[in-house]
Amino acid sequence: MALLEVRNLSVEFPQRRAVLKALDQVSFSIEAGEILGLVGESGAGKSLTGASIIGLLEPPGRISEGQILLGGARIDDLSPEQMRHVRGKRIGAIFQDPLTSLNPLLSVGYQLTQTIQSHLPLSAQQAWQRAVQLLQDTGIPAAAERMTNYPHQFSGGMRQRVVIALALAAEPELIIADEPTTALDVSIQAQIIELLKRLCRQRGAAVMLITHDMGVIAEACDRVGVMYAGRLVEVGAVQQVIHAAHHPYSRGLMASIPSTDVTRERLHQIPGSMPRLTAIPSGCAFHPRCERVSPRCLAERPVLTPSDATLTHHPVACWHPLHANHALSAEDSA
Amino acid sequence: MTRNPLVQVRGLSKRFDVSPPWLNRVIEGKPRQLLQAVSEVDFDIERGQTLALVGESGCGKSTLARLLVGLYAPSQGEVLFEGANLHDTLAQPQGRALRRRMQMIFQDPYASLNPRWRVRDIVAEPLWVHQTVKTQAQCLQRVGELLESVGLNPLDANKFPHQFSGGQRQRISIARALASQPEFLVCDEPTSALDVSVQAQVLNLMLDLQRERGLTYLFISHNLAVVRQVSDQVGVMYLGRLVEMASTETLFSQPRHPYTRMLLDAIPKLRPGSQTRLPVQGEVPNPLSPPSGCAFHPRCPQATDLCRQQRPEMKNFQGIRIACHAVA
Numbered sequence: 001m002a003l004l005e006v007r008n009l010s011v012e013f014p015q016r017r018a019v020l021k022a023l024d025q026v027s028f029s030i031e032a033g034e035i036l037g038l039v040g041e042s043g044a045g046k047s048l049t050g051a052s053i054i055g056l057l058e059p060p061g062r063i064s065e066g067q068i069l070l071g072g073a074r075i076d077d078l079s080p081e082q083m084r085h086v087r088g089k090r091i092g093a094i095f096q097d098p099l100t101s102l103n104p105l106l107s108v109g110y111q112l113t114q115t116i117q118s119h120l121p122l123s124a125q126q127a128w129q130r131a132v133q134l135l136q137d138t139g140i141p142a143a144a145e146r147m148t149n150y151p152h153q154f155s156g157g158m159r160q161r162v163v164i165a166l167a168l169a170a171e172p173e174l175i176i177a178d179e180p181t182t183a184l185d186v187s188i189q190a191q192i193i194e195l196l197k198r199l200c201r202q203r204g205a206a207v208m209l210i211t212h213d214m215g216v217i218a219e220a221c222d223r224v225g226v227m228y229a230g231r232l233v234e235v236g237a238v239q240q241v242i243h244a245a246h247h248p249y250s251r252g253l254m255a256s257i258p259s260t261d262v263t264r265e266r267l268h269q270i271p272g273s274m275p276r277l278t279a280i281p282s283g284c285a286f287h288p289r290c291e292r293v294s295p296r297c298l299a300e301r302p303v304l305t306p307s308d309a310t311l312t313h314h315p316v317a318c319w320h321p322l323h324a325n326h327a328l329s330a331e332d333s334a
Numbered sequence: 335m336t337r338n339p340l341v342q343v344r345g346l347s348k349r350f351d352v353s354p355p356w357l358n359r360v361i362e363g364k365p366r367q368l369l370q371a372v373s374e375v376d377f378d379i380e381r382g383q384t385l386a387l388v389g390e391s392g393c394g395k396s397t398l399a400r401l402l403v404g405l406y407a408p409s410q411g412e413v414l415f416e417g418a419n420l421h422d423t424l425a426q427p428q429g430r431a432l433r434r435r436m437q438m439i440f441q442d443p444y445a446s447l448n449p450r451w452r453v454r455d456i457v458a459e460p461l462w463v464h465q466t467v468k469t470q471a472q473c474l475q476r477v478g479e480l481l482e483s484v485g486l487n488p489l490d491a492n493k494f495p496h497q498f499s500g501g502q503r504q505r506i507s508i509a510r511a512l513a514s515q516p517e518f519l520v521c522d523e524p525t526s527a528l529d530v531s532v533q534a535q536v537l538n539l540m541l542d543l544q545r546e547r548g549l550t551y552l553f554i555s556h557n558l559a560v561v562r563q564v565s566d567q568v569g570v571m572y573l574g575r576l577v578e579m580a581s582t583e584t585l586f587s588q589p590r591h592p593y594t595r596m597l598l599d600a601i602p603k604l605r606p607g608s609q610t611r612l613p614v615q616g617e618v619p620n621p622l623s624p625p626s627g628c629a630f631h632p633r634c635p636q637a638t639d640l641c642r643q644q645r646p647e648m649k650n651f652q653g654i655r656i657a658c659h660a661v662a
Binding site: 158186187188193214243252254268269 | 538586
């Protein structure tokens with residue numbers, strides 16, 4: 001049984017004139033101990049998926065359809081009070097900006113011990129020892145002395161280590177990491193990814209890693225899902241999606257990433273831009289930008305299933321998926 | 335290759351006074367504090383070429399960019415634009431003509447456009463400031479042309495910035511920068527706020543514009559892959575100093591400075607196991623108290639006693655310029 005199962009999740013934002021569908025029938029699952037990546041451009045619904053799972057959807061946003069199951073039990077219909085016990089205890093969260101996810105007025109040690117004591121039945125002294133241990137595990141030098149420091153006394157990379165320690169404080173089964181390295185420099189980013197991978201492997205925690213950086217996905221994840229306009233368009237093993245994506249959008253996205261290994265005259269570019277939520281195209285949301293578009297793409301929405309086992313290796317939502325060895329058409333111009 | 339540099343930077347330094355207020359210094363006996371943001375930087379940018387500067391946050395890239403367009407005055411050294419001292423010329427009445435020839439594109443397309451102005455006013459402002467247009471009709475036509483040249487619709491001129499996506503906004507800032515027909519563009523992280531697919535569109539646009547108009551770019555980025563795509567020369571900065579400067583081809587095929595190698599290693603690769611990664615150690619030190627000798631020595635795997643004591647000078651070495659005791 002999968003640790004986390006998301007079934008047909010839809011999230012709506014009621015507006016004065018219309019209802020915006022920010023997530024549309026998203027389904028995926030995460031096995032225990034697995035690292036699943038979610039990629040997509042800004043506004044594709046990656047962070048919203050994460051927020052729905054930890055029950056932190058900002059009103060008026062609401063789950064209009066679908067279920068979220070953690071360890072086989074539904075967590076999307078829990079009361080806020082019940083959800084507070086799941087969040088932190090069973091699902092940990094790491095956000096992009098380590099400065100805003102820590103309270104600037106409380107010492108790091110206080111924040112850690114509070115978190116530990118609210119989820120685990122430990123005495124203040126035990127919680128303190130555990131907090132020091134956690135800081136040590138995340139690679140903070142002189143952890144015992146730094147417990148009394150405040151967040152502003154830490155550098156960006158160190159702060160993110162503290163946030164990781166906080167997320168791991170109650171030994172959660174699942175960690176939602178929303179752009180954990182985006183605010184950091186490359187050299188620090190590599191350290192944090194390594195740390196996250198190592199700690200989660202050690203503790204057997206599953207991770208949902210939300211990022212727009214394919215390099216980070218390639219380094220850290222087992223499987224990856226590609227999102228576009230609130231829909232999951234492709235899910236598969238990392239190397240397959242990166243090097244042999246079936247969906248034309250995923251293929252275009254991968255080709256537009258500049259590389260340090262080769263220089264190309266021009267980068268591949270996908271024409272146009274992602275639709276606004278107010279005007280999501282009919283059928284397949286990608287059809288106005290797709291080079292393989294057919295009348296069927298305008299009329300019918302493709303679902304995320306392997307349409308033909310001989311054609312595709314992993315689920316893809318496309319009527320005309322690309323073969324593994326299918327090359328992208330000639331460079332499209334600006 | 336005939337050398338015809340458009341911009342020459344000679345021994346450029348910038349210090350910022352970050353001392354506590356006078357009263358605190360007197361009462362608490364705190365000392366004056368100077369932050370050395372850029373130290374003794376030398377380089378040339380050839381006409382029609384792109385020089386990229388890379389480095390982590392706090393290494394002085396953006397300060398250098400602002401020095402080069404005259405937004406900051408240097409503490410030491412000089413910037414020569416076509417052989418004439420830039421900051422002296424800008425201080426004189428004829429400085430405005432020089433300012434027309436250099437423009438800047440900023441990182442955040444959400445912060446660099448006035449949200450209360452229509453796009454036509456944003457793009458037209460340099461036209462009026464530099465008096466390149468005389469009438470409203472002329473101005474509107476010119477704005478239309480500029481928007482078209484960056485791949486937007488001339489009808490977009492009546493919209494407000496919030497009606498555009500991040501990539502389109504960055505196109506608007508490029509159109510604004512091109513309005514005064516500059517020769518030299520300083521781009522400070524122009525794509526780091528954008529998604530990869532949008533980044534590809536903006537980078538391609540910048541390359542096309544460079545080819546059409548013979549523009550010279552100073553391109554500042556922390557992303558080495560982007561730098562490889564756009565630049566002819568690359569300078570790597572660490573704590574305010576240039577540590578390595580080479581042609582793009584050489585730098586990526588043969589990175590010499592340990593810091594450059596570390597930066598290249600740190601980039602997550604799409605292909606697994608293509609290279610065993612050196613574990614990156616440590617963080618960028620506090621620029622208020624930089625390490626002695628070579629500023630990189632606490633993180634450097636090849637550090638020796640010499641590195642701890644003596645700062646390596648920038649030397650010419652096998653066609654590149656490098657400041658490292660272990661290499662040259």
